[in-house]
Amino acid sequence: MSRSQSQTSITSNEPRIREAIRERRPQKRSKLYSLFNNSLFTALVVIIGLLWSIPTFGLFVSSFRPGTLIKTTGWWTSLVPPWNFTIENYQQVLSAQGLGQAFLNSLIIAIPGTLLPLAIGAFAAYAFAWMKFAGRDFIFLGIVALLVIPSQTAFVPVLQFFTAIGITGQYLAVWIAHTAFGLPFSIFLLRNFFAALPNDLIEAAHIDGASHLRIFTNIILPLSVSALASLAIFQFMWVWNDLLVSLIFLGGNPQYAPMTLTVANLVGSYGTNYQVLTAAAFISMALPLIIFFSLQRYFVRGILAGSVKG
Amino acid sequence: MTSPGKRRKQDNIWWSLLWIAPAVILLLIFFIYPLVMTIVFSFQNADSTRFVGLKNYQVIFTDPGMLEVLKNNLLWLILGTILTVGLGLVIAVMIDRVKIESIIKSALFVPMAISFVCAGVIWRLVYLYNPPGQPQSGLFNAILTFFNIPTQVWLINPMFNNFALILVYTWMWTGFCMVIISGALKNIPDDIIEAAKIDGANRFTLFWYIIVPMVRPTIAVVATTMIINILKIFDVVYVMTGGNYHTNVVGMEFYNQLFNFQNYGLASALAILLFLAITPIMYVNIRRMRAEEVTR
Numbered sequence: 001m002s003r004s005q006s007q008t009s010i011t012s013n014e015p016r017i018r019e020a021i022r023e024r025r026p027q028k029r030s031k032l033y034s035l036f037n038n039s040l041f042t043a044l045v046v047i048i049g050l051l052w053s054i055p056t057f058g059l060f061v062s063s064f065r066p067g068t069l070i071k072t073t074g075w076w077t078s079l080v081p082p083w084n085f086t087i088e089n090y091q092q093v094l095s096a097q098g099l100g101q102a103f104l105n106s107l108i109i110a111i112p113g114t115l116l117p118l119a120i121g122a123f124a125a126y127a128f129a130w131m132k133f134a135g136r137d138f139i140f141l142g143i144v145a146l147l148v149i150p151s152q153t154a155f156v157p158v159l160q161f162f163t164a165i166g167i168t169g170q171y172l173a174v175w176i177a178h179t180a181f182g183l184p185f186s187i188f189l190l191r192n193f194f195a196a197l198p199n200d201l202i203e204a205a206h207i208d209g210a211s212h213l214r215i216f217t218n219i220i221l222p223l224s225v226s227a228l229a230s231l232a233i234f235q236f237m238w239v240w241n242d243l244l245v246s247l248i249f250l251g252g253n254p255q256y257a258p259m260t261l262t263v264a265n266l267v268g269s270y271g272t273n274y275q276v277l278t279a280a281a282f283i284s285m286a287l288p289l290i291i292f293f294s295l296q297r298y299f300v301r302g303i304l305a306g307s308v309k310g
Numbered sequence: 311m312t313s314p315g316k317r318r319k320q321d322n323i324w325w326s327l328l329w330i331a332p333a334v335i336l337l338l339i340f341f342i343y344p345l346v347m348t349i350v351f352s353f354q355n356a357d358s359t360r361f362v363g364l365k366n367y368q369v370i371f372t373d374p375g376m377l378e379v380l381k382n383n384l385l386w387l388i389l390g391t392i393l394t395v396g397l398g399l400v401i402a403v404m405i406d407r408v409k410i411e412s413i414i415k416s417a418l419f420v421p422m423a424i425s426f427v428c429a430g431v432i433w434r435l436v437y438l439y440n441p442p443g444q445p446q447s448g449l450f451n452a453i454l455t456f457f458n459i460p461t462q463v464w465l466i467n468p469m470f471n472n473f474a475l476i477l478v479y480t481w482m483w484t485g486f487c488m489v490i491i492s493g494a495l496k497n498i499p500d501d502i503i504e505a506a507k508i509d510g511a512n513r514f515t516l517f518w519y520i521i522v523p524m525v526r527p528t529i530a531v532v533a534t535t536m537i538i539n540i541l542k543i544f545d546v547v548y549v550m551t552g553g554n555y556h557t558n559v560v561g562m563e564f565y566n567q568l569f570n571f572q573n574y575g576l577a578s579a580l581a582i583l584l585f586l587a588i589t590p591i592m593y594v595n596i597r598r599m600r601a602e603e604v605t606r
Contacts, residue, residue: 241425
């Protein structure tokens with residue numbers, strides 16, 4: 001009796017013990033495993049991070065070196081004394097190359113180019129999410145389908161159209177173009193965000209007699225700040241960094257040219273004049289980099305959502 | 311149970327249309343009208359005065375210069391997608407359990423905030439070439455000199471220049487792929503990884519048979535984005551070589567035909583070619599996106 005009892009207790013314990021043994025062994029091994037690998041991976045990953053940063057860092061250092069040195073010695077040689085840095089490149093670029101004006105132009109283009117698609121898109125997105133009218137889903141799907149059309153198809157006819165109504169080469173042409181090209185994505189993203197807001201909230205407001213306009217401004221927009229911010233940052237970067245749209249609609253009008261266009265022209269005409277190029281490029285990178293580092297969270301979220309943008 | 315939304319009657323159609331009108335009008339002007347016109351132009355001659363049938367398309371697929379453009383685009387498409395998505399995946403897995411993950415992510419992500427134009431300037435500096443005998447101020451050639459390997463004119467030598475351009479693109483977009491894939495990795499339940507480890511899976515099997523299949527949908531999204539991006543690639547080529555020295559691609563040639571040769575017919579045909587290439591990819595993408603929305 002006692003024998004069998006003890007036996008059962010052993011057998012009932014046995015699997016647990018075995019489990020414990022089995023558990024411990026691989027655990028120990030995987031710990032060692034990950035310990036070894038993690039330090040190796042950390043080293044490897046640090047090297048990758050450095051590799052990725054070196055080109056930008058090289059530009060940054062070069063932009064502070066005298067022009068004659070940029071071409072004749074590598075930028076890394078300037079990191080050891082005697083140091084020979086100067087801000088002359090920046091002074092030259094800002095005064096003589098009109099980069100200051102180009103910076104202003106970029107802002108003039110990018111701010112309406114960001115706000116317009118956001119505003120127009122938000123209104124449409126609200127209608128698609130919370131209004132009921134015939135053909136609503138059909139039109140929305142049609143707009144999503146527009147994401148497949150490359151902007152290249154638009155350029156020839158739109159350029160002719162703009163030239164016909166006389167706005168080619170004006171800010172207006174670029175504003176409209178950026179708004180239109182940003183719209184399908186902005187509507188798509190905002191509609192999905194708005195539609196995910198709680199139904200009860202909107203219905204309650206309706207029952208209380210609130211109009212659509214009131215619901216839109218007082219409920220939907222305040223609840224969507226993060227989505228709007230992500231979209232705004234994404235669109236701003238897109239417009240700020242754009243070259244093709246400006247090239248096509250502003251190409252012949254250098255006094256309105258944004259930074260990207262000015263820098264691209266400098267590459268063309270001063271292809272080997274690196275003291276001009278490096279400083280100009282760094283000035284045009286400055287604002288996106290500041291936005292990137294201060295609003296990284298929103299930026300990443302916008303990029304994540306933007307992964308469907310064509 | 312009827313949801314209150316169902317009970318509410320239809321909104322006034324004119325009031326609703328007013329909300330979407332600005333968007334719809336702009337989209338008609340910028341997408342629908344141009345698409346129709348571009349299709350028409352693509353069957354016409356250079357100044358759109360006469361119909362020429364399929365001649366523009368015939369030129370694209372027979373002219374040696376154009377064939378080189380298509381060949382380069384294909385090289386871009388294959389190599390660019392594999393490099394960005396592959397590196398993005400591998401790095402995302404590598405940094406997943408590393409303490410300094412966010413710093414490394416930022417380092418790889420920074421190029422996303424930089425325009426192609428600036429990236430072009432940055433990399434011209436890396437590829438800089440000085441005649442032999444002089445000190446090399448370009449990073450690549452300096453490294454080659456250090457190891458006593460003959461220096462290269464990276465952007466002009468047709469053996470390397472396409473790869474040099476694709477490398478710039480890889481530098482810019484790997485961070486994007488990595489961040490998105492890394493987001494998907496975080497959603498893999500820990501017990502699956504633990505279970506696989508207990509069953510004796512080594513790092514390679516874990517990566518290839520557990521991690522990769524589990525993030526496959528995300529890899530598909532990222533790869534689609536890269537493919538569409540690369541099909542339309544323009545800025546990198548425009549800034550670095552201008553499409554010269556056998557580095558021309560469809561996006562660049564479209565621009566050349568439009569502005570330098572004023573050949574609207576051929577430019578339109580190239581744009582339609584891009585449209586036809588992108589449509590099936592995007593169709594699959596949107597269908598999968600809607601399927602995910604339903605299951606959510």
